[in-house]
Amino acid sequence: MISPATTAEAALNVAMHLVRQAAETPQRPALYVPQRAVRGDRPTPHRVITYAELNADSDALAHGLEAAGVERGTRVAVFIPPSPQFYAVVFALFKLAAVPVFIDPGMGWQGLKRCLERAEPAAFVGVLRAHLARWLFGWARSSLRLSIHAGRRRFFCDYSLEELRRLGSTRGTYPIPAVSAEEMAAILFTSGSTGPAKGAVYTHGIFAAQVQMLRQAFGIAPGEVDYGTFPLFALFGPALGMSCVIPDMDASRPARLRPDKAIAQMRQFTVTNMFGSPAVIRVLGEWYHQRWGSSLAGSQASASSPSAPEAEGPLLPALRRVISAGAPASPLQLQRFTALLPAAVPIYTPYGATEALPVANIDSGEILHETQALTAQGRGVCIGRPLPGIRLHIIPITDEAIPQWREELELPTGVIGELVVRGPIVTPRYYKQPEATQLAKIYDPTTGEILHRMGDVGYRDEQGRIWFCGRKSQRVVTPWGTLFTDMVEPVFHGLPGVGRTALVGVERGGVTYPVLCVEWDRTEPWAVVESSLRQKAQSLESTRTIAAFLAHSRPFPVDRRHNAKIARESLARWADRRLGPHWQPRQDTT
Ligand SMILES: Nc1ncnc2c1ncn2[C@@H]1O[C@H](COP(=O)(O)OP(=O)(O)OP(=O)(O)O)[C@@H](O)[C@H]1O
Structure with missing residues (x-):
């Protein structure tokens, strides 16, 4: 054991960022936690947790967890929604050099069971609902030896977090062990959008590099205020010295975010950084578009409108940047969202995956002024x-x-x-x-x-x-060449009556035919929509072979984590059924 911050190895531990913030700016708010359901029309009381408090709480929990048997290297499944408990527990686990295991709760019971069987956690800390499911479905039964309820009471678990906190509260600073760059720090499961979710092994070196890269790539400065709608990414907020507003939303369903609440919280705390999936960007942009239309884009919100902000100017005047990640963001969605922002504020759409993040970056300025035109011509995103x-x-x-x-x-x-x-x-x-x-x-x-x-x-x-x-895995290989989803689909965006589109392959007689599923918004008759789709398809070499256009009257199925990646595998099955066994592709396709 070493005293904190004395060696480069200890500094590698991501928890050291919290220790450092607590030493340098103990009174800075680390978290703003809504005390009741957020109202869209007035400020809501929030509890403030300072960096000193969050650090002390995670020290107490680290001691308590250690007393309960969690050691360096112990794998601990964490099922706590974003809350002070979530941050305190995760930083406590990092301080112990234990290995938190993160799995999307939205992935369904079977998927969760499979992930837990793979990860073989020895401990499970979660809210009551998660423990009930664990008990009911026998999750990780063979590996678990310690269960902790993230609350005041134990219920049927071995401990409650409150007990562990009490146990550790008199023991002072937790001595963070030196870790090496290669040592396993966490297991993060992928979202499982193209098959069973896989557990990516994170090392301390990776977390350290990510914090540095995020700071540099986006110019995030300590003291900023963050609104993070994606729980795992939200962890980087305190590591970067930001004050994090905890959104009043179901973090496992970002597409159901309530725009009025999100905007009220961001305005109340003059949020400077927002992070969300393209689904969040879409929901907020559409909400704004429906109320104030595009005429106000990038400038003023009308004060006379019933729910318009009182002050003149953009709805979110303090934002310095928006980060949208997890799936491709459509230029139209970006365009609509810019209406909420001051003119020069960028929306970044960094590219990466659970296994490697961040990889590349671009901002909305370059997309909207330059690349979107090429995207519309079938060149990709x-x-x-x-x-x-x-x-x-x-x-x-x-x-x-x-x-x-x-x-x-x-x-x-x-x-x-x-x-x-x-x-x-x-x-x-x-x-x-x-x-x-x-x-x-x-x-x-x-x-x-x-x-x-x-x-x-x-x-x-x-x-x-x-x-x-x-x-x-979603490329469509046909006798006429291979079609790629994100080159084909954007070609059709913006046509009247057309929402999102999804390219899938349907096999008949040993040949795979490209088929385009279309989210049809019913503003135009389907016959009209289909004819304009066909015409558009004929205009480009890459889309000419599309054999059928299918109207999908409901929103497309999407991935559970970001609510943004189209589940093309299930749409392919749907298209196959819709076309029926006797479907003959049109002659001009072949
Ligand atoms: N900015 C972006 N633009 C386009 N696609 C993106 C962007 N960011 C992420 N993606 C897509 O998301 C993928 C990473 O998603 P994630 O790590 O959440 O799990 P997943 O790969 O969907 O899960 P699984 O591998 O289990 O199917 C990337 O490989 C890419 O396809």
Whole structure:
């Protein structure tokens, strides 16, 4: 054991950021916690938790958890929604150098069971609902030896957090052990949008690099105020010295965020940084658009409108940046959201995945003024340039494992292939999933680095920017060539009656045909919509082979974490059923 901040190894532990903030600015609010349901029309009382308090609470919990048997390296499943308990427990686990395991609660009971079986946590700390489900569905029964209820009472668990807090509260500062960059710090499960979720192994070195990269890439300064609608990312708020407003929302359903509440909270605390999935950006932008329309874009909100802000000017005047991540954001959504912001405020859409984050970055200025026009012509979605410290390679598309890196794998500029990254934020493996690890990682024998295959396809342009063309597993391979989702779908956006679109493959007689599912908003008759879709498809080489357009009258199914990634696998099954066994593709397709 060492005294905090005395060695580079201890400083690697992400909890050291909290310790440092508490020493430097003890009275700065770390968290603003709504004390009751947030009202859209007036300020809501919030509890303030300072950095000194959060740090002391996590010290007490670290002692208490240790007394209960949690040790360095113990895997602990955490099922607590964003709250003071969540932050205190997670920082306590980091202080112990224990290994928190994070799984999306929204993924469904079966998926959760599978993840927990893989992660084999020895301890489980969660809210009552999570414990009830654990008990009912037998989650992690064979590995668990300690259960902790995140509340005052124990119920049927071994301990309550309140007990552990009391137990540890007189023991002072927790002596954070020195950790190495390679030591496992956490397991984060992917969202499972293209198959079973996989547990990415995070090391202390990765967290340290992420904090540094986020600070540099976005220019986040201590003392800023954060509104983080994605729980795992919210953890970086305190690490970056921000004061974090806890949103009044169900964090496992970002698309159901209530815009009036979110805006009221952001205005009440003059929030400077907002983080959310493209679904959050869409919901807020559409809400604004429906009320005040595009005529006010980027400028003023009418004070005479019933729920308009009293002050003149943009609705969110203090925001310095917005970060939208987790899925492609459509230019239209970005455009609508800019109406809430002061003119020069960027919306960043960083690209990355649970296994490697952040990888590349671009802002709304470049998207709206430059790249969206090319996106509409079928060139894909620009995700910007790799961040400093990251190298991005593009390699030929294959579903086979590639054990070793060879320079010859690199494709030239302009050629579409799979995106592969190397850098300090690349996770080395999946936890106890050697087959998945084999398929996703490449070892470079000359540098000793492990590269991550993103499972995405794209290309590099002459300016060094990367263009995202879709998920590798969702490409549609036809006798007339391969179609990529994010090159095809945006071509049709903006046509009257058309919401989102989704490209899927439907097989008949051993041939896969490209089919476009269309979110039809019923503002135009389907026959009119279909005819304009067909006309548009004929205008480009890449879309000419689309064999059918299908009206989908309800919103598309989406992933559970970000509520933004279209579940094309289930839409493909839907399209197959809709077309029926006797469907004959139109003659002009072939
Ligand atoms: N800015 C972005 N633009 C386009 N796509 C993005 C962006 N950011 C993330 N993505 C998409 O999200 C993926 C990462 O998602 P995440 O880590 O949440 O889990 P997942 O890969 O969907 O889960 P699984 O691998 O279990 O299917 C990326 O590989 C990419 O396809």
